[in-house]
Amino acid sequence: xxxxxxxxxxxxxxxxxxxxxxxxxxxxxxxxxxxxxxxxxxxxxxxxxxxxxxxxxxxxxxxxxxxxxxxxxxxxxxxxxxxxxxxxxxxxxxxxxxxxxxxxxxxxxxxxxxxxxxxxxxxxxxxxxxxxxxxxxxxxxxxxxxxxxxxxxxxxxxxxxxxxxxxxxxxxxxxxxxxxxxxxxxxxxxxxxxxxxxxxxxxxxxxxxxxxxxxxxxxxxxxxxxxxxxxxxxxxxxxxxxxxxxxxxxxxxxxxxxxxxxxxxxxxxxxxxxxxxxxxxxxxxxxxxxxxxxxxxxxxxxxxxxxxxxxxxxxxxxxxxxxxxxxxxxxxxxxxxxxxxxxxxxxxxxxxxxxxxxxxxxxxxxxxxxxxxxxxxxxxxxxxxxxxxxxxxxxxxxxxxxxxxxxxxxxxxxxxxxxxxxxxxxxxxxxxxxxxxxxxxxxxxxxxxxxxxxxxxxxxxxxxxxxxxxxxxxxxxxxxxxxxxxxxxxxxxxxxxxxxxxxxxxxxxxxxxxxxxxxxxxxxxxxxxxxxxxxxxxxxxxxxxxxxxxxxxxxxxxxxxxxxxxxxxxxxxxxxxxxxxxxxxxxx
Amino acid sequence: xxxxxxxxxxxxxxxxxxxxxxxxxxxxxxxxxxxxxxxxxxxxxxxxxxxxxxxxxxxxxxxxxxxxxxxxxxxxxxxxxxxxxxxxxxxxxxxxxxxxxxxxxxxxxxxxxxxxxxxxxxxxxxxxxxxxxxxxxxxxxxxxxxxxxxxxxxxxxxxxxxxxxxxxxxxxxxxxxxxxxxxxxxxxxxxxxxxxxxxxxxxxxxxxxxxxxxxxxxxxxxxxxxxxxxxxxxxxxxxxxxxxxxxxxxxxxxxxxxxxxxxxxxxxxxxxxxxxxxxxxxxxxxxxxxxxxxxxxxxxxxxxxxxxxxxxxxxxxxxxxxxxxxxxxxxxxxxxxxxxxxxxxxxxxx
Numbered sequence: 001x002x003x004x005x006x007x008x009x010x011x012x013x014x015x016x017x018x019x020x021x022x023x024x025x026x027x028x029x030x031x032x033x034x035x036x037x038x039x040x041x042x043x044x045x046x047x048x049x050x051x052x053x054x055x056x057x058x059x060x061x062x063x064x065x066x067x068x069x070x071x072x073x074x075x076x077x078x079x080x081x082x083x084x085x086x087x088x089x090x091x092x093x094x095x096x097x098x099x100x101x102x103x104x105x106x107x108x109x110x111x112x113x114x115x116x117x118x119x120x121x122x123x124x125x126x127x128x129x130x131x132x133x134x135x136x137x138x139x140x141x142x143x144x145x146x147x148x149x150x151x152x153x154x155x156x157x158x159x160x161x162x163x164x165x166x167x168x169x170x171x172x173x174x175x176x177x178x179x180x181x182x183x184x185x186x187x188x189x190x191x192x193x194x195x196x197x198x199x200x201x202x203x204x205x206x207x208x209x210x211x212x213x214x215x216x217x218x219x220x221x222x223x224x225x226x227x228x229x230x231x232x233x234x235x236x237x238x239x240x241x242x243x244x245x246x247x248x249x250x251x252x253x254x255x256x257x258x259x260x261x262x263x264x265x266x267x268x269x270x271x272x273x274x275x276x277x278x279x280x281x282x283x284x285x286x287x288x289x290x291x292x293x294x295x296x297x298x299x300x301x302x303x304x305x306x307x308x309x310x311x312x313x314x315x316x317x318x319x320x321x322x323x324x325x326x327x328x329x330x331x332x333x334x335x336x337x338x339x340x341x342x343x344x345x346x347x348x349x350x351x352x353x354x355x356x357x358x359x360x361x362x363x364x365x366x367x368x369x370x371x372x373x374x375x376x377x378x379x380x381x382x383x384x385x386x387x388x389x390x391x392x393x394x395x396x397x398x399x400x401x402x403x404x405x406x407x408x409x410x411x412x413x414x415x416x417x418x419x420x421x422x423x424x425x426x427x428x429x430x431x432x433x434x435x436x437x438x439x440x441x442x443x444x445x446x447x448x449x450x451x452x453x454x455x456x457x458x459x460x461x462x463x464x465x466x467x468x469x470x471x472x473x474x475x476x477x478x479x480x481x482x483x484x485x486x487x488x489x490x491x492x493x494x495x496x497x498x499x500x501x502x503x504x505x506x507x508x509x510x511x512x513x514x515x516x517x518x519x520x521x522x523x524x525x526x527x528x529x530x531x532x533x534x535x536x537x538x539x540x541x542x543x544x545x546x547x548x549x550x551x552x553x554x555x556x557x558x559x560x561x562x563x564x565x566x567x568x569x570x571x572x573x574x575x576x577x578x579x580x581x582x583x584x585x586x587x588x
Numbered sequence: 589x590x591x592x593x594x595x596x597x598x599x600x601x602x603x604x605x606x607x608x609x610x611x612x613x614x615x616x617x618x619x620x621x622x623x624x625x626x627x628x629x630x631x632x633x634x635x636x637x638x639x640x641x642x643x644x645x646x647x648x649x650x651x652x653x654x655x656x657x658x659x660x661x662x663x664x665x666x667x668x669x670x671x672x673x674x675x676x677x678x679x680x681x682x683x684x685x686x687x688x689x690x691x692x693x694x695x696x697x698x699x700x701x702x703x704x705x706x707x708x709x710x711x712x713x714x715x716x717x718x719x720x721x722x723x724x725x726x727x728x729x730x731x732x733x734x735x736x737x738x739x740x741x742x743x744x745x746x747x748x749x750x751x752x753x754x755x756x757x758x759x760x761x762x763x764x765x766x767x768x769x770x771x772x773x774x775x776x777x778x779x780x781x782x783x784x785x786x787x788x789x790x791x792x793x794x795x796x797x798x799x800x801x802x803x804x805x806x807x808x809x810x811x812x813x814x815x816x817x818x819x820x821x822x823x824x825x826x827x828x829x830x831x832x833x834x835x836x837x838x839x840x841x842x843x844x845x846x847x848x849x850x851x852x853x854x855x856x857x858x859x860x861x862x863x864x865x866x867x868x869x870x871x872x873x874x875x876x877x878x879x880x881x882x883x884x885x886x887x888x889x890x891x892x893x894x895x896x897x898x899x900x901x902x903x904x905x906x907x908x909x910x911x912x913x914x915x916x917x918x919x920x921x922x923x924x925x926x927x928x929x930x931x932x933x934x935x936x937x938x
Contacts, residue, residue, distance in 0.1 A: 268893075268894050271894065272894060275898075287893075287895055288894070288895050288898075289661070290661050290662035290663075290895070290899060291662075291894075291895055291898035291899050292898075294898075353633065356633030356634070357633065359633055359634065359660060360631075360632075360633030360634065360635075360636040360712075360713060360714055361633070361636065361712060361713065363660060363661050363662070363663065364660040364661055365661065428878070431712075431890065431893065434879055434890075435712050435713050437879065438629075438631065438713055438879050438880050439631060439633065439713055441629070441880060442629060442630075442631050442713075453878065453879055453880060454878070455878050455879065
């Protein structure tokens with residue numbers, strides 16, 4: 001039956017899905033380590049293949065080189081960290097370290113490593129590997145992103161070995177997101193990468209060519225190890241027979257034998273692969289849910305609503321008062337006056353029909369957004385921010401208060417008689433964004449404001465935002481979620497992603513100064529309640545001052561085949577974050 | 589020559605039909621603001637992906653059925669049984685300027701708000717596809733005409749001069765055309781678009797695209813014109829003109845070039861589809877006409893989302909049908925013109 005549908009749809013059906021029984025898989029059997037972690041899940045059965053698809057291609061398997069989410073996702077499958085992030089509770093859980101003590105100064109963390117853990121090639125894991133990892137990250141020969149994240153004001157952490165299974169890490173200042181950030185550092189095998197580190201070739205290690213020809217040299221402590229990689233085709237991971245987790249019945253995890261990732265051309269192809277039953281899990285965009293659900297019965301899957309996504313869309317005005325090399329201001333002075341007027345921005349916000357965007361463009365699957373965090377970030381979201389419901393009358397009142405006049409011709413003019421008109425830039429690749437921009441233009445016309453739309457390719461647009469600053473208004477999105485520390489570059493007035501006026505030497509406004517202060521305060525305490533209080537205020541100020549005029553957040557959907565057990569769908573991040581715990585009653 | 593041409597064209601049914609079709613299309617494009625019930629930017633977020641509204645005869649008048657949104661999550665609409673609202677002919681609607689000059693408010697037909705008439709359904713933000721198709725025709729068809737005019741002008745001048753002057757001018761012109769023809773067209777198009785886009789404001793994209801397409805297209809015309817001029821130059825009537833002592837410019841513009849017109853008319857007709865398709869390709873790739881303007885290529889590009897197919901929003905593909913029709917019509921007309929103009933290609937029995 002199944003194969004017939006594939007032909008009907010004219011899609012090349014692939015291996016693994018058809019009705020034939022796969023050969024039995026035998027796994028190496030190694031004794032469980034004494035420091036085994038027992039997963040608190042319903043014990044399952046071994047076997048099965050989990051299939052997913054990913055648009056694009058990994059650029060590397062080396063965490064010191066990786067910059068993109070696709071590569072990072074694959075690296076996370078075979079490298080584990082000292083701590084483990086529970087995506088459902090948003091809490092930090094034991095990983096390669098079973099427990100940790102925090103010193104009285106709140107700067108010293110002593111990690112007690114799990115004993116008996118072995119690398120996927122059978123070599124023992126120890127404190128030396130942790131030391132080696134941090135040594136590699138901080139080495140100036142190997143510039144990488146982690147080095148920046150794992151330092152305070154440019155000063156690195158001090159990492160010391162206490163004994164074979166104990167590591168002490170000291171931060172120069174109190175550093176709030178420490179545990180979460182350390183949890184993101186995949187521990188590297190010294191016995192494998194030590195020589196490359198010595199002779200300066202560490203950045204060439206574990207590149208895509210190595211992954212293709214010597215997959216067994218990519219050694220980790222994660223639930224899986226790389227078995228094969230065929231570019232533009234598929235990546236196959238197999239269960240790591242030395243993995244450090246087991247279920248309550250003493251069966252070593254992961255349950256699945258193989259994890260197959262098909263590499264497809266684009267997101268459309270990935271969605272289609274899931275909708276036609278070729279893959280086991282897929283994140284779905286709200287406008288596609290309706291038709292995909294029609295295939296749910298035939299291909300035995302279910303579409304779960306994860307609730308609001310962590311992605312926010314917003315419009316902002318360029319408030320940069322600077323000039324380019326020739327002395328020409330980035331923004332015309334009279335326009336800068338509008339853009340820096342809070343009432344103008346609030347009026348714009350009141351003039352946007354967000355409910356309409358949700359209903360029309362997102363098929364009703366989303367909600368209006370008022371602040372920098374979406375409700376998906378349960379741990380940090382502040383629901384009590386200022387809201388700007390659709391209210392053209394209120395918008396007109398605010399504009400009148402700010403000195404704008406509506407002329408006989410229905411066009412708005414400022415106090416000096418300048419016509420209110422600006423150009424909104426966005427990137428053309430994202431059709432949802434293009435639709436939002438056209439709605440915005442129409443909404444603004446109701447207020448007498450002329451908006452010209454200019455769609456650029458993403459690179460050109462980012463160049464305008466970050467280098468040349470020669471634009472008036474922009475529409476983009478950011479993916480939020482996670483710790484407030486991750487938003488430093490957005491909220492802090494010196495930040496590069498502080499898009500309305502980046503890289504300020506001193507804060508331009510009192511409220512930006514206050515946000516700077518709050519952001520550095522929240523970074524210097526480990527107490528969640530205190531941090532939460534500071535970050536709530538940041539969100540409130542952002543909504544009051546509306547440097548970003550937030551639009552909507554779409555709901556996130558995930559499709560998953562019915563046959564998988566122990567599914568726990570988190571509001572944020574990867575849908576199958578607990579891949580090691582999944583099991584199935586049927587083999588494929 | 590003109591009357592003969594039209595007469596012999598009228599005798600060919602395929603040519604006649606396509607000529608009428610093209611006249612209708614260009615007429616529709618010219619009078620788009622009047623024919624369309626609304627303006628292309630008018631959105632209705634409560635009625636996105638609305639199917640085409642059915643027309644019914646009720647109470648002796650042509651009426652539009654009313655619809656109800658049954659399921660917003662799949663954009664499913666259902667006609668409300670027995671309910672319809674009459675079309676109002678020559679009624680007032682959104683203001684516009686006919687030919688970009690004459691302010692007017694009268695539309696061929698509208699319906700009373702809050703009802704809407706979507707002859708070809710609505711798009712992702714509830715804009716009328718029929719209206720956008722009409723306005724888009726102005727751009728898509730206009731690009732063909734303007735482009736062909738520019739190309740013919742360039743091709744005629746450069747080819748004519750090259751053929752008549754010969755020598756170094758000929759070599760220079762022909763090497764240039766060879767260079768242009770050797771460069772892969774689409775890549776050059778994309779490169780030019782990227783290089784020039786920052787110099788043009790977004791509403792001048794239309795002009796930019798025409799200029800790019802013409803800058804690439806004149807080489808072929810120039811080469812053929814040169815060939816024609818080269819052979820005409822040796823004909824007795826030119827020799828006679830030479831002997832009579834006429835000036836070279838007079839010979840070129842009075843005697844040589846008019847004799848290439850018949851070729852030009854046919855070539856131009858046959859190359860119009862190239863421009864229409866070129867614009868469609870650019871807009872489809874997101875490099876051509878941009879929102880909120882409309883063109884057939886842009887509309888088609890926006891319909892390439894899988895959900896359009898899976899949820900069967902077929903009316904969003906109508907710009908594709910319009911492009912196909914236009915291209916076929918131009919090709920048939922071009923064939924008929926060639927038969928009419930060039931007796932040597934005429935088949936026996938005609």
